Amino acid sequence: MKYRKDDIITLDIEDMSVDGAGIGKLDGFAFFVKDAVIGDTVEAKVMKVKKGYAYARLMQILTPSPDRTEPRCPCHRQCGGCQIQALDYRAQLRFKERKVRGNLMRIGGFSKELLDRVMEPIVGMEEPYYYRNKAQFPIGADKNGEPVAGFYAGRTHTIIPNTDCALGVKENKAVLEILLDYMKSCQVLPYNEATGRGLVRHVLIRKGFATGEIMVCIVINGGELPQEDRLVEQLRTIPGMTSISINSNTQKTNVILGSSCRTIWGQDTIKDVLHMRDMECAAGVSSSDSAGITFAISPLSFYQINPVQAEKLYSIALDYAGLTGAETVWDLYCGIGTISLFMAKRAKQVYGVEIVEQAILDARANARRNGIDNARFYVGKAEEVLPALYEREGIYADVICVDPPRKGCDAACLETIVKMAPQRVVYVSCDSATLARDLKYLCANGYELQRGRMADFFGQTIHVESIVLLSKLHTKQNIEVELEISELDY
Numbered sequence: 001m002k003y004r005k006d007d008i009i010t011l012d013i014e015d016m017s018v019d020g021a022g023i024g025k026l027d028g029f030a031f032f033v034k035d036a037v038i039g040d041t042v043e044a045k046v047m048k049v050k051k052g053y054a055y056a057r058l059m060q061i062l063t064p065s066p067d068r069t070e071p072r073c074p075c076h077r078q079c080g081g082c083q084i085q086a087l088d089y090r091a092q093l094r095f096k097e098r099k100v101r102g103n104l105m106r107i108g109g110f111s112k113e114l115l116d117r118v119m120e121p122i123v124g125m126e127e128p129y130y131y132r133n134k135a136q137f138p139i140g141a142d143k144n145g146e147p148v149a150g151f152y153a154g155r156t157h158t159i160i161p162n163t164d165c166a167l168g169v170k171e172n173k174a175v176l177e178i179l180l181d182y183m184k185s186c187q188v189l190p191y192n193e194a195t196g197r198g199l200v201r202h203v204l205i206r207k208g209f210a211t212g213e214i215m216v217c218i219v220i221n222g223g224e225l226p227q228e229d230r231l232v233e234q235l236r237t238i239p240g241m242t243s244i245s246i247n248s249n250t251q252k253t254n255v256i257l258g259s260s261c262r263t264i265w266g267q268d269t270i271k272d273v274l275h276m277r278d279m280e281c282a283a284g285v286s287s288s289d290s291a292g293i294t295f296a297i298s299p300l301s302f303y304q305i306n307p308v309q310a311e312k313l314y315s316i317a318l319d320y321a322g323l324t325g326a327e328t329v330w331d332l333y334c335g336i337g338t339i340s341l342f343m344a345k346r347a348k349q350v351y352g353v354e355i356v357e358q359a360i361l362d363a364r365a366n367a368r369r370n371g372i373d374n375a376r377f378y379v380g381k382a383e384e385v386l387p388a389l390y391e392r393e394g395i396y397a398d399v400i401c402v403d404p405p406r407k408g409c410d411a412a413c414l415e416t417i418v419k420m421a422p423q424r425v426v427y428v429s430c431d432s433a434t435l436a437r438d439l440k441y442l443c444a445n446g447y448e449l450q451r452g453r454m455a456d457f458f459g460q461t462i463h464v465e466s467i468v469l470l471s472k473l474h475t476k477q478n479i480e481v482e483l484e485i486s487e488l489d490y
C-alpha cells in the first residue's frame with residue numbers, strides 16, 4: 001500500500017460523496033476529506049486507509065474553490081441535515097447534474113452523446129433556502145437541564161440547539177420559542193431518551209405555502225400537557241395558525257409520531273394547493289388548470305416537503321405523459337395521489353397503487369375534494385398488485401408513471417410494465433443509481449430514453465430528483481401492423 005496513516009498529501013477535490021465529503025484522487029486512489037468542497041486544492045492528513053480508498057483530515061485549504069460560499073446556518077457543520085452549504089448554489093446544481101449523468105452512464109450504460117441529446121437543464125430553485133414546508137424538531141435538555149429544541153448532530157442523538165433552521169419557514173422560530181417558554185414557566189420536562197422519562201419529545205410544524213395555514217403538533221410521552229390552555233393562548237397568536245394538536249407517543253422508539261392525534265385548537269388539517277406550472281417545455285397549460293388541486297394535510301399525512309419544486313416536477317411529468325384526454329394511466333407508488341390527480345385532469349382514467357393504506361385514504365379524499373371521479377386507488381405493493389391485476393383482468397395502460405422510494409422498482413413490477421407495453425413510461429426518481437439500473441432493464445426490453453431532467457427539491461443537501469420519459473420502441477413488426485391499419489382507414 002502506497003499511502004499510510006499520517007501521510008500528508010495534496011489533493012484536488014473533484015467530487016463529493018453521498019454525505020458531502022470532498023473526494024480527491026491520487027494515482028486512482030480516492031481520498032474522502034470532510035469539509036472540503038469541489039474545486040478546492042487542499043493539504044490533508046491520511047487518517048484511515050481502506051481497500052481502494054482512504055479518509056483524510058483537512059489540514060489546510062491551499063487554494064479555495066471559486067465555488068466556495070459563506071454558509072447561512074451557523075450549525076451547518078454539526079447538523080446532519082445539510083451537507084453542501086459551503087458550495088455555491090449554481091455549483092450544487094452542476095454537482096447534482098454530474099452525479100445523475102454519471103450514474104446513467106456507469107450503471108445504465110447510456111452514452112454521453114445520447115444524454116447530451118435527451119437531457120434538459122436541471123430545474124433549480126429560485127430560493128434555495130427556507131423551502132421546507134415541514135420541520136420536526138426534537139426537544140431535549142441542555143447540560144443545566146433547561147429545555148432546548150434543535151437538531152440531532154449528524155448520525156447521533158445529541159441535540160444541537162437551533163430554533164432557526166435556514167431551510168425552514170420563519171414561523172418555526174416563533175413556535176419553538178413559545179413552546180420552550182411554556183415548558184420553563186409550567187415546569188414541563190423534556191423527554192429523556194435514555195430513561196424514557198419526561199414529557200415533550202418533538203414538535204412538528206407544517207405550513208401550507210399556498211394558503212399560509214400553519215399546523216403545530218406536539219409529540220408527547222403521555223396523553224396531555226399540563227395547562228394546555230396557556231400554550232394554546234400563545235401559539236394561536238402566530239399569524240396563519242390553523243391547527244394545534246397533541247400526538248401521543250409513549251413507546252421507547254426512534255419513530256417520531258405515535259398513531260393517535262388529538263386536536264386541541266382549530267382544525268384537524270391544514271390545506272395546501274398545487275398548481276400546474278407552465279415549464280418552458282411543458283406545453284399547453286390550459287386555463288382550467290389554474291384552479292390547482294387542493295390537499296388536506298393531517299399531522300400523520302405524507303406530503304412533499306418542497307411544494308414549489310413539486311409543482312414544477314409534476315408539470316414536467318404531465319408534459320412527458322403527453323395526455324390528450326383519451327389515455328389510461330397507471331401511477332405506481334402514488335402516495336397521496338399527487339401525480340395521479342394532476343394526470344386525472346388530462347386523462348380518461350387514472351389508477352394509483354400505493355403500499356400505505358392511510359395515503360390511499362388521503363388520495364381518495366383528495367380526489368373527492370377536487371371533484372375528480374376518474375381516479376381509482378389500490379392499496380398494496382406495486383410488484384404484487386400490478387402483476388395480479390394483469391394476470392386476472394388483463395389491465396391496460398397507455399402511460400405508466402412510477403415514483404418509487406430509493407430502492408427503485410421491484411423486478412416483478414418492471415416485468416409487468418414490459419408485458420403491459422404502454423406507449424410511454426414516466427419514471428420519477430429520488431435515487432439516480434436505482435433509476436439507472438431500472439432504465440437499463442426497460443431499455444433492454446423495448447423502450448428508449450426520450451427525454452430526461454433533474455429537479456432540485458433539496459438545496460444545500462446532496463439529494464436530487466430526476467424524471468425521464470421512455471417511449472416504446474416501434475419494432476418492424478409493429479410498424480407494419482400500424483401501416484396496415486392506417487391503410488385500412490383510407
Ligand code: SAH
Pocket residue numbers: 302304332333334335336337338339353354355356359380381382383403404405
Ligand atoms: N408520487 C408520490 C409519492 C412518492 S414517494 C408523491 O409525489 O407524492 C414513494 C411512495 O412509494 C411512498 O408513498 C411509499 O409509501 C410508496 N411505496 C414504497 N414501497 C412501495 C411498494 N412496494 N409498492 C407501492 N408503493 C410503495
